[in-house]
Amino acid sequence: MKYISEFRDGKLAKKLAMAITQEADPARLYHLMEFCGGHTHAIFRYGVQDLVPGNVTYVHGPGCPVCVLPVRRLDDAVELALTEGVILTTYGDMMRVPGTRQKSLIKAKAEGADIRMVYSTQDSLQIARDNPDRQVLFFAIGFETTTPPTAVAILQAQAEGLKNFTVFCNHVLTPPAIAHIVQAPAEPGEDPVRIDGFLGPSHVSSVIGWAPYEPAARNFRKPIVIAGFEPLDVMQSTLMLIRQINAGRHEVENQYTRVVTRGGNEKAQALVARVLELRDEFEWRGLGTVPESALKIREAFADFDAEKRFAVTPKQSREVKSCECPAILRGVKKPVDCKLFGTVCTPENPMGACMVSSEGACAAYWTYGRKRAAAQTQKEKAA
Template sequence: MKYIREFRDRGLARTLAEAIARESDTGRDYHLMEFCGGHTHAIFRYGVQDLMPDNVEFVHGPGCPVCVLPVRRLDDAVELAERHGVILCTYGDMMRVPGTKQRSLIRAKADGADVRMVYSTLDALKVARDNPEREVVFFAIGFETTTPPTAVAVKQAEALGLTNFTVFSNHVMTPPAMRHLLETAGEEEVKIDGFLGPSHVSSVIGSNPYKPFAETFKKPVVIAGFEPLDVMQASLMAIRQINEGRHEVENEYTRVVTPEGNLKAQVLVAEVFEPRRSFEWRGLGAIPESALKLRARYAAFDAEQRFPLAAKDSREVKSCECPAILRGAKKPTDCKLFGTVCTPDNPMGSCMVSSEGACAAYWSYGRFRGPEEQKKGAAA
């Protein structure tokens, strides 16, 4: 299959590994933060970290939109389903994320709330059309990649005259979060020498938005594809920049990403959404203009305008290190709950639930086990 086998070739992987080892300065360390859950899973699925020299380390960033959603927003969604009696439509990952006191949407559903998993915004619109007597709320979540479909859904709902359809918007934006990480990295001594820029996000916004903070903070950004050779080639490009003292935005993923991005999608999003003054990210705190809300023009489709939401004393699960993991301050194996109390069957935090979460990657590919345990798992 084109663009799959070519980017998983073992011979090319060995060649790239040799080049990285050859060009890495043994007198220093390299800390490369991947800002994409897809990169995190590729690194562990294909053993990319094992092909790196000891002085090249991947730092897992907040590249999982489900993971970075604060507990309070999940608690709000549970309230919408339980207190307001709406049909709440959401993507599968959000169903099992634990909120305050381990209350999740799937538990709310088990207790009688009408929570439905959908695969697309079109599914949510169909639910609204099929249930004209019920209020239907679409729990919109994601980075710039999933925002355009939500904008399309709002415009379609207006065109169809659906007065029972609203959106609970939790769309967040990548560049402000990357800037925030660089501004606060010193507080916890999180070391970031460069970024592997997100793939799908960059296909929408392009590579240009990363230039200002790459120049301001003097950190290279290399946009990388999802395949193992993409990650390795992007790592080599970042290492070369660091060695040469450069801090530019480079694009390894040229087969998909352009400097200007998807202009049609950007115009659509700008028409329907506007930046929030501030928005809380799990683990990162409040970040100015890092999320989107519906414009006043589409207020009739804003769930936060239609349904009053109570103030909450929302809390993380005690001892869960998901917030620190999202900042790059800790790894999943630094969490006391990981692999003991917290497993995919009994998640304590969103990082273990989402298919893009770092804890889920560590668990799925057995990277937290010793060599002998990994061999036994592979044999099984």
């Protein structure tokens, strides 16, 4: 199968592993943050960490849009869903993420809220067409990858005169997050996160290109390699980062050339810019408030902005006690460092977003079974 089996070839993996071992200086450590949750899953699914030398370490980053959404925004969505006459629609990963007091959208649905999982914004528009007497609210999440469909949906709703369709916009941006990670001070009681380079987002970069990462690479002297999601993509990108680090370079390089260009998808960017604009700041789970790191709906499309149509009550939101998802998203801790992982927190009973999402680090550790032994040991100790 073109562009799939070629990037899972065992012989090529051995050659790349040998090249990485030869070029990685045994006298130094290499801490490489994979920003995307998709990279994390590829590393664990194919055992990439075991193919590279021990002084090359992958640090899990905040590249899971479901995971980085703060509890407060999820609590707001639950409140909106419980509003009389509202149909809330969203992507599947959001349904089981626990909010304050472990209240999730799926639990709100069990209490009678009309919450529907959709596969696209077009599904939400169709629900609005089919239910003209109801308010249909699309809970929009995601990085730059999912912003064009949201923009298109709002434009379509305006063109069709759909008065019962709104968007609760929670789209976040990756370049500001990378800049924030490398310059944010350590939290009290935590050691600073060491990052020598980044495996840059791939699907995101297919939309925005790789040029937006150049200021972060230049200003913070951290090499960034835009990496594909297959195991050989990750390994080749690792080799490219090691070569940059050894040479003292800090540039943006593009390994994912079969998909990503420097300028990205300019038509998609224009659509997004027409409908959405920067927020002054936005809260990320684990990272705190990050300036100019999210999007909101422009005033010209205010009729389709759920935050303006509906009043949301200010509330005290909080993480599930003892859940280390925020520290995992900062790269400070790994899932096995969390007391809940594999004990009370499992895919069947998730305590945090990192276990729920298909891109979450905890889900990767659990799904591919590589850390279940450690989790079982923790469970036995707890017993």
